[in-house]
Amino acid sequence: xxxxxxxxxxxxIEARAVDVQVQIIPGSVQFGxxxxxxxxxxxxxxxxxxxxIASGLALPAKRITVNLAPADxxxxxxxxxLPIALGxxxxxxxxxxxxxAGYCVLGxxxxxxxxxxxxxxxxxxxxxxxxxxxxxxxxxTGPEAAWAGGDMDVLAPRxxxxxxNHFKGSQVMARPVPAIAAPxxxxxxxxxxxxxxxxxxxxxxxxxxxxxxxxxxxxxxGKSMLAARLPSILPPLSPRELLDVSMxxxxxGALKDGALSNRRPFRQPHHSASMAxxxxxxxxxxxxxxxxxxxxxxxxxELPEFNPQTLDSLRQxxxxxxxxxxxxxxxxxxxxxxxxxxxxxxxxCGQALEPGYACRRGPNERCMAQYGARxxxxxxxxxxxxxxxxxxxxxxxxxxxxxEGSAQAALRVGVARALQTARYTARGLPDATTNATxxxxxxxxxxxxxxxxxxxxxxxxxxxRLSARxxxxxxxxxxxxxxxxxxxxxxxxxxxxxxxxxxRGERAAAAA
Ligand SMILES: Nc1ncnc2c1ncn2[C@@H]1O[C@H](COP(=O)(O)OP(=O)(O)OP(=O)(O)O)[C@@H](O)[C@H]1O
Ligand SMILES: [Mg+2]
Numbered sequence: 001x002x003x004x005x006x007x008x009x010x011x012x013i014e015a016r017a018v019d020v021q022v023q024i025i026p027g028s029v030q031f032g033x034x035x036x037x038x039x040x041x042x043x044x045x046x047x048x049x050x051x052x053i054a055s056g057l058a059l060p061a062k063r064i065t066v067n068l069a070p071a072d073x074x075x076x077x078x079x080x081x082l083p084i085a086l087g088x089x090x091x092x093x094x095x096x097x098x099x100x101a102g103y104c105v106l107g108x109x110x111x112x113x114x115x116x117x118x119x120x121x122x123x124x125x126x127x128x129x130x131x132x133x134x135x136x137x138x139x140x141t142g143p144e145a146a147w148a149g150g151d152m153d154v155l156a157p158r159x160x161x162x163x164x165n166h167f168k169g170s171q172v173m174a175r176p177v178p179a180i181a182a183p184x185x186x187x188x189x190x191x192x193x194x195x196x197x198x199x200x201x202x203x204x205x206x207x208x209x210x211x212x213x214x215x216x217x218x219x220x221x222g223k224s225m226l227a228a229r230l231p232s233i234l235p236p237l238s239p240r241e242l243l244d245v246s247m248x249x250x251x252x253g254a255l256k257d258g259a260l261s262n263r264r265p266f267r268q269p270h271h272s273a274s275m276a277x278x279x280x281x282x283x284x285x286x287x288x289x290x291x292x293x294x295x296x297x298x299x300x301x302e303l304p305e306f307n308p309q310t311l312d313s314l315r316q317x318x319x320x321x322x323x324x325x326x327x328x329x330x331x332x333x334x335x336x337x338x339x340x341x342x343x344x345x346x347x348x349c350g351q352a353l354e355p356g357y358a359c360r361r362g363p364n365e366r367c368m369a370q371y372g373a374r375x376x377x378x379x380x381x382x383x384x385x386x387x388x389x390x391x392x393x394x395x396x397x398x399x400x401x402x403x404e405g406s407a408q409a410a411l412r413v414g415v416a417r418a419l420q421t422a423r424y425t426a427r428g429l430p431d432a433t434t435n436a437t438x439x440x441x442x443x444x445x446x447x448x449x450x451x452x453x454x455x456x457x458x459x460x461x462x463x464x465r466l467s468a469r470x471x472x473x474x475x476x477x478x479x480x481x482x483x484x485x486x487x488x489x490x491x492x493x494x495x496x497x498x499x500x501x502x503x504r505g506e507r508a509a510a511a512a
Pocket of ligand 1 (some may be wrong): 192193194195196217218219220221222223224225226343344345392
């Protein structure tokens with residue numbers, strides 16, 4: 001007879017249904033796993049054997065075959081331990097035969113019979129819910145699984161014995177409750193920054209419309225400080241976004257104690273990051289920084305110090321909002337709709353734009369050109385807001401702190417975001433929550449400028465030689481500026497400001 005237990009295999013953040021089939025037949029004593037298992041899955045035999053013995057169950061002296069179907073889907077990870085163990089337990093009569101019928105199962109076993117946490121419980125729970133099944137998962141991930149649906153049956157046992165007792169009815173387990181992570185202390189506040197009104201304005205625009213931002217300035221001007229304060233003015237994740245973002249974190253193993261967080265992700269990988277770390281992949285497919293920043297911000301400090309090829313690998317996800325990683329035998333796709341914020345010095349000495357400063361390595365222009373050349377034109381073309389952050393003077397620093405902080409800016413950002421969400425939902429585009437993510441044909445319609453504005457952008461497109469992307473991106477920023485002003489129509493003044501943010505970058509590019 002064959003015992004079947006439902007489990008999942010992960011492809012990106014999608015959980016595909018996998019059937020664990022256990023057959024025990026007379027023959028030479030053997031325990032084999034087939035069905036394209038990787039090393040971790042093949043080793044699960046030893047963990048299952050140890051955990052069953054520790055739980056007081058001896059394996060029968062027979063031939064045990066475990067098949068993971070469909071056989072052509074690669075199986076990675078350690079979460080197959082629990083379904084295999086439960087399949088064996090049901091086959092030898094240690095569990096009631098029909099107990100596992102309504103469940104999808106995943107979890108890793110320790111040799112002492114306890115069940116340890118695995119990645120990907122949230123997407124597995126969502127998939128199980130969609131298939132009308134309950135879920136059996138490790139105790140530590142119970143709060144995560146409970147998010148999939150209030151009506152869903154979730155069992156989160158600590159050990160094999162606890163689960164067996166539950167099915168026997170001698171110790172019934174309670175359903176875990178969905179948990180939300182407590183905010184990890186207050187965020188740094190914009191009020192800490194003195195002066196820099198222009199940069200703060202650009203930060204607010206970037207937050208309001210989800211635009212990419214590049215800050216360039218001398219060392220110590222406060223660029224890293226400004227970027228660190230962006231999360232404090234971003235609106236919290238909507239319930240829908242919360243699940244999307246948490247699915248990626250779940251697959252990456254980044255959820256602490258199974259609790260979800262409604263703060264927008266803010267990822268700041270070091271400039272030594274490899275391509276696999278940034279876009280994902282590696283020996284075991286894992287989401288990269290671009291996917292972990294989905295729905296939030298990817299902050300690249302010291303942009304020209306990144307490997308130029310690594311930087312160019314961002315171009316495709318920035319355009320499509322997802323990243324596809326081709327592997328030896330299959331492909332995986334992860335969502336990667338992030339907002340890029342970057343900071344850089346204008347040249348290696350860092351002072352090229354300071355009045356009266358002469359770079360040591362030759363004329364300032366050449367010093368800037370050499371440093372700036374590490375960033376490709378197409379990447380720069382994707383950055384809507386490019387600003388120069390000048391050093392603050394001592395006179396600014398001894399002023400009292402500004403009266404306005406993150407709370408006021410966050411309020412304006414929230415209002416502008418609400419306008420955008422309402423606009424795109426009304427047009428049947430629930431995925432486009434910001435001006436930055438709305439499709440190009442729609443932005444042409446919703447950001448159509450008035451007559452004066454149209455004349456300005458026509459003239460600017462010629463004189464600045466705007467690319468088609470540059471044209472649409474200018475419209476997007478102008479739309480955000482109008483939203484911040486609470487205006488229905490995009491006017492000349494909005495376009496002029498939007499163009500000014502682009503022009504600064506064109507000037508730097510021309511120097512390069
Ligand atoms: N506008 C400001 N108001 C108050 N303090 C500031 C301001 N600008 C800079 N500082 C101080 O200078 C320090 C350095 O700032 P920060 O690290 O953000 O500079 P940076 O522009 O990122 O420099 P680098 O190019 O070297 O990375 C801050 O920790 C802060 O103490
Ligand atoms: Mg810095």
